[in-house]
Amino acid sequence: xxxxxxxxxxxxxxxxxxxxxxxxxxxxxxxxxxxxxxxxxxxxxxxxxxxxxxxxxxxxxxxxxxxxxxxxxxxxxxxxxxxxxxxxxxxxxxxxxxxxxxxxxxxxxxxxxxxxxxxxxxxxxxxxxxxxxxx
Numbered sequence: 001x002x003x004x005x006x007x008x009x010x011x012x013x014x015x016x017x018x019x020x021x022x023x024x025x026x027x028x029x030x031x032x033x034x035x036x037x038x039x040x041x042x043x044x045x046x047x048x049x050x051x052x053x054x055x056x057x058x059x060x061x062x063x064x065x066x067x068x069x070x071x072x073x074x075x076x077x078x079x080x081x082x083x084x085x086x087x088x089x090x091x092x093x094x095x096x097x098x099x100x101x102x103x104x105x106x107x108x109x110x111x112x113x114x115x116x117x118x119x120x121x122x123x124x125x126x127x128x129x130x131x132x133x134x135x
Contacts (some may be wrong), residue, residue: 007042008032011055011064015124018050018062054122068120068127070103078107079133081116088120092131108133 005025011018014037021042023034029039034056040060053062071083081090082103090097090104093112099103111134118127 007048008039009037009042009048009053009055009086010037011057012036012122013038013057015122016055016057017027018048018053018055020050021048040102051125063123065123065125068118068124069092070118070127071127072116072131074131074133077109077111077133078105079116079131081118085120085124088124090116090118092116093133106133 003025005023007021007023008029009018010020010033016058019037022039024032033039038060040055040062042062048062052065054065055061056063069083070081073080079092080103081099083105084090084099086099086101088099090099092106093108093114095106097106111132113132113134114130116127116129116131
């Protein structure tokens with residue numbers, strides 16, 4: 001029995017989101033995987049991370065997460081965010097919205113300042129930016 005250890009990405013079988021990267025002998029990987037999870041060998045040791053990679057569930061291949069490039073426009077106490085995938089979950093100023101094909105629109109009666117967080121799924125990096133709605 002070999003005691004060599006290897007890095008494995010443990011991921012959600014439904015979404016491909018990597019939950020954690022583990023290091024263990026091959027014969028113990030099954031002990032590290034829970035319900036609804038699977039593990040795949042990381043060929044690049046120390047490179048794969050949950051915030052930079054995901055697993056394509058069809059091919060079980062580890063791929064880099066793509067960067068989001070949202071378009072954020074502020075006008076008349078309103079923030080419009082476009083150029084994000086439909087289904088993205090957007091949190092801003094205490095409100096959570098799900099984007100459709102046209103993005104999302106946040107409006108407020110009072111100026112506000114805070115973080116905008118966009119989660120577009122496993123294949124995209126989470127986007128976080130400070131935004132002030134003060135116009």
